[in-house]
Amino acid sequence: MASATPTAPDPGGPPLLEVAGLHVAFDGTPAVRDATWSVRAGEIVGLVGESGSGKSATGLAVLGLHGPAAEVTGSVRLSGQELVGADEAALRAIRGRRVAMVFQDALDALNPYRRVGDQIAEAYRLHHPDAGRAEARERAVEMLARTGIDRPEERAREYPHQFSGGMRQRVMIALALVNEPELIIADEPTTALDATVQAQVLERLVELQREMGLAVVLITHDFGVVERVCHRVVVMYRGRVVEQGTAAAVLAGGRHPYTRALVASVPSTDDEPGSRLPTVPEVVRGLLGEVDGETLADPSLRVPDGAVGLPAAARETTGPGRTGAGRGTPTPADESAGPGDGAATAAVTGGVDRADAAGATGAAAGDGAPAGDGVSAPGGSGDRAGDGPATAAVTAEGGRADAAGATGAGAQGSALADAGDGGAVAASTPAPLLSITDLHVSYPGRFGRRTTAVRGVSFGIAPGETFGLVGESGSGKSTVSRVVAGLYRPDSGQVLFRGEDIGGAGRRGRRKPVTGIQMVFQDPYASLNPDRTIGDTIGAGLRFHPTFASLSRGKRRERVAALLTEVGLDPDLADAYPGRLSGGMRQRVGIARALAPEPELLIADEPVSALDVSVQAQVLNLLADLQRDRGLAMLFISHDLTVVRHMATRVAVMRAGEIVEIGDRDQIMERPADDYTRALLEASHSVRRTAA
Amino acid sequence: ATLSGCVGTGTAATRATDSSVVIGLSAAVNTLDPMNTTSVGSDLSVLSSVYSSLVTRRPDLTIGPDAATSWDRVEPDRWRFRLNEKAAFADGTPLDADVVVWNVERLTDQDNGLRMTSNFASLLRAEKVDDHTVDLVTDGPDADLLGALSFLYLLSPDWTEDHDPATATMGSGPYEITDYAAGGNVELRARDDYWGTAPDIDRVTYRITPSEAARVSGLLSGELDVVAGLDPQDLERLRTDRALEVQQSDTTRMAFIKLNTLKGPMKDVRVRRAVNYAVDKESIATSLLGGTVAPSPGQLLTSDYAGYSDDTSGYPYDPEKAEELLAEAGYGSGNPLRVELTVPSGQYVAGDLIAQAVTQQLSEVGVRARINSVPFTVYMQKYLVDQDMSDMQYITQAWPTLAAGGLYNLFVSDSPYAYWKDAEFTDAVTRARTETDQDERDALYADAAERARAQAPVLFLFPQPGIAASSDGLDWQARPDDWVRPAEMSWKGND
Amino acid sequence: MKTDTSTRRRRFNAGTAGAVVLGIIVLLTLLAPVLAPHDPLAQDLAHTNAAPGEHGYLLGTDQLGRDLLSRLLYGAQTPLLVGVLAVLCGGVFGTALGLLSGYARGWADQLLSRLADIQLALPAILLALLILTFGGQSTAVLVLVIALTGWPAYFRLVRSRVLALRTSAYVEASRLQGAPAHWIILRDLLPGVRGLIAVTATLDLSRAVLMEAGLSYLGLGAQAPAADWGLMVAEGQGRLLSSWWIAVLPGLCLVALVISANLLGEHLSRRKDTGGEPRRALSRISRTRTRSAA
């Protein structure tokens, strides 16, 4: 990572780009409000903020690319030349020549119908009208080579779809740099990429920046990237610039409460695993008391003196006495986690996420479970009262007893067998809840061929355990989860759930899913039927459940209301359609739906990757709470090592359909045996929470 | 090929100077074999200019010479024809007795399935007398043979060996075809080496224009020079145009609604008479046919026929009488008469409208008539092949030779066309046809006409109107028998 | 801000206008027996081809002296009846097959898809001509022919939407809840294609009306002396020169009917967020419009 660390430019130099009092409004709705910041030559400035905070709108407005729907006022000066209101011809002379842009999704941002080389050559000739075709082609190949494309001559003749994501992004950079501009505005250039690839692309961008003496405005929502690459950072919230300063200073201790909260809510390697993440509203409330979103967007708001340590304090201030008592290694941070604060926090809604601010309120579920049941090894909700004693899963490798949440049905404590990369099988006493052996899955491809997505995967999950699955995109994580859920039939291998083979490999016909396994989906927008009420969606799980099917309508409604309350939503939402719910609320509904049939295993396939950082923390907290309360076993899937580390006790790393490494969380994180795991770890740089 | 020719554009004035003419046809030319078609209005109008026959029917409906210069009846069933020695085909082959013999053989051979064959029922064979003399032998005396022979177009035997006469032509007539594609326009050019009298018009375009509106607007815009068979409802509009000469006459074709007397309700003569009383021929003729024709006096013939009787009178419009007759026959409000009226769609001038008007008037006396509009071929199939005519059927009939016997023969008991078995009528007609005395014959035909009127095998209507229009500068006499022949035309200033 | 609302209002008005005109046409057709000043079949041979206003005929008469106004009032009966029935048949059939085919996949799906392909390979008007000529003409056959040429539109749209939905997270969630296939089809998939079907049906109605008119024009639909707009255009075509109203007025009525159905359909397709799919599929799938408009 050190190689990528930027060299700061001369701090006294004149600003190359000055944005002053910039306003951007779409159809009268402001997207950017009074933004003022600047970039000096050779400087990398990060523009951060949650989704919709106006980052892209700002970037586009600089070159007048905001589109016709937008009204732009204020001032943008490039070396003193005013760009707002400049005529097309003047802007055209600047676009691509002096200021270039790099967009997020290079597959779309590159013209899919034209050869990559032609596109770059065309860009060159746009500003070098005297250049011949041959010269432009040469230039294109040269740029491809400089951005790190192998065999650039050949690849110049290929089309964008023939490139991998990382390669495409390099092409995009080549396209932007071909006219040697002074400034590049890069709008989330690496967001869609895998962590490892992301690191490579960023590294190359920074190298080129240094070679060419470029100024770069890097739009991102990833603090890891900011810390790694940027000299200075501009934080936006609700269209306003709430904070700017050097990267180190802002990350270490932003003066604006929102910056603080944002930094605090991202899972960090410094965090104790499984600890409760402070959410943005919590942090803000901790710092300022109740504030609405609009107040929070005030750039002049400052963290009150003396409140420096509050983010950490916020973690401790919540919740009536729930502790992670089941954990083998208790830490102070574990004494966080709190239901029961829903009412208190409901007011902190503002622009963040209305009901998300309401923490889990499982204790209020009205089923008689004592509020303090978390103190001991929890016995689940009242329905489960009387189910067997709490059990502990013992991982064979770690040899350390991980007290997991309780499970129902008198499950026995189990020492879990893992068939890891070495194929070593450790001895086990009682059966694990789920055990997968030598799983092979393929998808139908063209012409009757099948593409194998998963080959020879084996692992097991003990009752009450959270098992993490990480790996790059396309490595087969979702495929495994779909097989476990019963949505897809494997080619071969065994999937034992409660000792029963539910995989159904080799049999014909559609598999009937097992209600004991439920799933939380990645995309909260796609996973709720817009035509059915929330109550109906959740209730269906009861209707078809062998034991709950006999429930009367009223009883079913009651249970749905209870579930909604448990995930921190207003029970009245049962009659609402998902249309008016925010992403975080939808994900809570998705979780409630998964809980309805009282599953023993919950699969969470990237449950937060579609959510904003500020909401992500809330959902992660909810999942962790439920897992603990209900003693659920969980298969937690993510491509983000930090998140997996935060949630899981054991972790498997997948690559190209195989498990390359499996083991105890700490062992994987601290002593990775596999090169790929190491690369992954290195790439997933996370912010150190220095403010604690 | 159809699209290449630009002849036919331009105005009547330019066409007058280059001696060309554009004729609008309502139906496409379907075949070029003159012996395998009976459509006078389209196929034969074109082909009669390309092929010659032994004799031809002149515009005044008399028979005149063509390839034969003279003829006489050497025996009651033997006619002798002397051929024009100059007569020759376009490729130089002389048109001699052998050619006639071959053509008659081709025609009479049933296996050839030629459509013209049925018009020559009495013709047995041709016998060569010498190179330019030929005898035609019939199976008995046939007064109508000459008329029929005006339809016998002569093909070259040699040429036919290696050409398909359905798609190519090589005749001995005044014109040759220069451009033709199935269904498309046809272009003719006068032959330089024609052995007869050279026609005035050098170039002819037949433009296929099925839409009545298009034909009329073509005339008005000067796009077309000649159109025959126009709708009477357009008369007024056409007459107001100074550049057009409109000719109006009765045709030799009588329009009526045939009644199926062999089965169904029309077996009852009271019903047949009732429907005759129920229809107001006068008002239909006035409104739908623009008053161009007068209702038929209850006859199957038009006045052009030899044998037309002056004494019959038509059924007056008398709906009460009709209802009375129907009631007698057992039909009334409780038991309405239901019949089907078949019309060949688009085949006859105003046919569909007339059928609708008739139906409406029938309904006023309580007859529920349903119109069944079918394509002509389907209509003919049911009528002649399947012998399954519906209760009523709109039809117009004519006999090319304009002999009463010819047309009446379609109504005798054993005719497949008749759907009527009436001994008295059949007897009168049969006797008349062999009767040589003119007065006696006319008397017999008058009996037949009276019998037909009384028995009403048809619902008598009116003659089919003949309306033709041509450019004012064009000298052309419209014919009552549908033919449109460019050889009979000339531009006024040009000779 | 201003432009936004005004655009929205204009669209809204166009859609409403379509619905209103459609409603008026339906109403007038239903009330024809009350409203028509004359029997649509009654002839007045003394006053044929009367111009609008002449002899007390508000919109004139045709060649047989029939009152054009009365005929126009009655003239939408066949197109509407045939159109609605054909849309119902084609819609229900196509949707049901599309749902089953898309959800169950397998050989039946393959078979049906090929069948739809083949259906598309036969230009609709030709198929209709063929069946009507050789299979006899009747309203029932007419409805069936139009429905037959219309079902692939529904089938393809519904099927492709179902194919996308069946692997969607919410359908998978229902499966995980243990919901049986019929429940998923009725509760998850059908609502998902409802908007699509509504839009398709509206646009299909205009297709069906156009096809009925085209076939009547060719003499294969409604039969004389019935009052039917398409047939009336054909009947009056020969009289354009002297009595334009006989052909032009029914033609304009037809245009009004089709435009209103199209406006409504367009409006729905925008509102229901169907991404213009039905319009595309219909113009792709049902050749009728093209042919009859061609």
Added chain:
Amino acid sequence: MLRFVLRRLGLTLVAVWGALSAVFLVLHSSGNPAVMMAPVGASEEQIAALGRALGYDRPLAEQYVTFFGDALRGQFPDSLTFQQPALTVVTDRLPATLTLAATALVLACVVAAAVGLWSGAGVLRGRRPGAAREWPMGLVFLAQSVPGFFIGVLLVWIFGVRLQWLPTSGASGAGALVLPAITLACGVVPPLARVFRNSLTGELARPYTRTGLALGMRRGRVLRHAAHGSMLPTVTVLGLEAGALLGGTVIVENVFSWPGVGQLVITALQNEDYPLVLADLTFLITAFVVVNLVVDLLYGVLDPRVRHSNGGH
């Protein structure tokens, strides 16, 4: 690529087979074709003999096989109305139909391109779709709501009868081509213009348009690139419409008495000229399917993604 071509070819054959089977079935379900084929006036025996000669007395399955064999070799019995080989009659009429269809297609393409580019340029300038300035789309909408035969009738009335500018029927001279070609094009422009306009505005909304602008391209160039991108769906529809044009000729040729294949099919049907119906339909269907095959193959040329994906998409 080869696989791709073969697959399309296979699907094409299946479609032709299915369509022809449908024709066969419909024709055979309506009774003994020999009855329909016999000339007017033929006797029972003649009909029976004809039936035997044409094989209509043999089992349906056998007839089906021979039907296909003959259809593939272009062998049909002689047309009843024309007394010539049916296929000859069809091919004789072909030039007229092709001239008409090609003219209409070119006309439609030009109009659709103009309408689409007008809308595209508007979008690029910041106009909203559906704004008043997008009036050409309004005309397209209108054209789509007017039955083709009525357009024909109106054109005849206005330009032929009232103004007498253009001939109203027949196929002689370029003038005669104008009205039928316009009428035919009126049916094709709406789907074509809509698809082109929608996919053009769709392409313009895609990020690569913004990339182009960000690189300093002029609007015209951006529009050109987007037009290239929107060729794919447009060509698909164009293919379908080109095939549909052949169907459209049925009505247009009838309205304008254009002596082409479309008019022929109506004549043949009206006359129950069974061999001609068969030949004509076989020809039209094959043409329709082949045009679509060509379009499918054009995909590969137009979209590199299809070319490389080794199959459909």
